[in-house]
Amino acid sequence: MALDKKGIAQRIAQELRDGWYVNLGIGIPTLVANYIPEGIEVEFQSENGVLGMGPFPFEGEEDADLINAGKQTITTMKGASFFDSATSFAMIRGQHVQLTVLGAMEVSENGDIANWKIPGKMVKGMGGAMDLVASADNIIVAMMHSNRAGVSKLLKNCSLPLTGVACVKKVVTDLAVLEIKEGAFHLVERAPGVSVEEIQSKTEGSLIVNGEVPEMSL
């Protein structure tokens, strides 16, 4: 069965390593914070200027001066710090953040990503996404395998305006975990009960399947 959004977040959380600073984008990526594996310590960065982001506040304890990049009210953990936007993006471009997880509308087989603009329809802006994807060493895209119309989001070439070029290394969808290398998607894991054939049929870009593909363990 295909994963739901929580399942995707849960699978991505398995990629976290002790001592990492992690930037989570809006949407599915935000949910990753709910599944930190036991025994490891990670700190979440939000590009509007906080390191050590904690959970949402209790009702009545919201602070208008304390929000995340999604403009949601948050709290901080012990050891948190605040900083200005230039310092925040110095952390990001300077590769001091070990992992970036973000959503996407399209990803191509060479690692291009599009997630900020639908010409003539949606023009909200890129926010920090272009800075994040241009610099991070380790980018995981969290998204559904197909869009609402049933069209594959894993493509030969992105059709939408790009956010970054050849930068995505890993994609976790409701159907699979895929690595991007040498100009192709490499199937690493399948969602429980999802067949290689189904993944193949829903992946427009080149898909490489090597031997038995294990199921994810969640």
Next chain:
Amino acid sequence: MNKVIKNVTEAVQGIEDNMTLMLGGFGLCGIPENSIAALVKMNVTGLTCISNNAGVDDFGLGLLLQNKQIKKMISSYVGENDEFERQMLSGELEVDLIPQGSLAERCRAGGAGIPAFFTPAGYGTEVAEGKEVRVFNGKPHILESALHADFAIVKAWKGDTDGNLVFKATARNFNPMMAMAGKITIAEVEELLPAGELNPNEIHTPGIFVQRIFKGEKFEKRIEQRTTRTK
């Protein structure tokens, strides 16, 4: 050096039609709401506004948009604002969207005497169109130029009569860089203290970057996305 002015009306004096303004804030967090209200009252038009966001329909820079006072916006993210989208799609409003980190650094550069810099952000995208590309350490970068403003308007938590500023939590965001990049920088603060009351070790923006400081009359501090958990 005393930078204190009487009130918001005095603060925005000298802002004229067709000027370029920088306005601090991220979303509705840390925006100079008193000064924005004064600009609405003043009815200056043809403004170019450099600000990460454009407010919401009825608050923040959205108020200047409703009043058609803005000619051009330079921002990184402008969702959450229907009037903005309408004016942009109809061509009434000129919009320059730039990556958030580049926006921050371009303001910082403007205040720091750096005319331009190379960044990897935006390479290979629409943002890079018409910009010089150069390869450093095997990776392509694009040339981005500094931003300046006739007036920078920032909001701080505490300030002193010398113009030194301290920000609270994530309300800091773009305020420190914009304070550096304004020919004249206006700071509205929640608490205005005599010089000497702020600990010099804990000042975020030194007073040299601030020309006018005043205590804001009222801060609504609207929350854009109220998210909570249950006890």
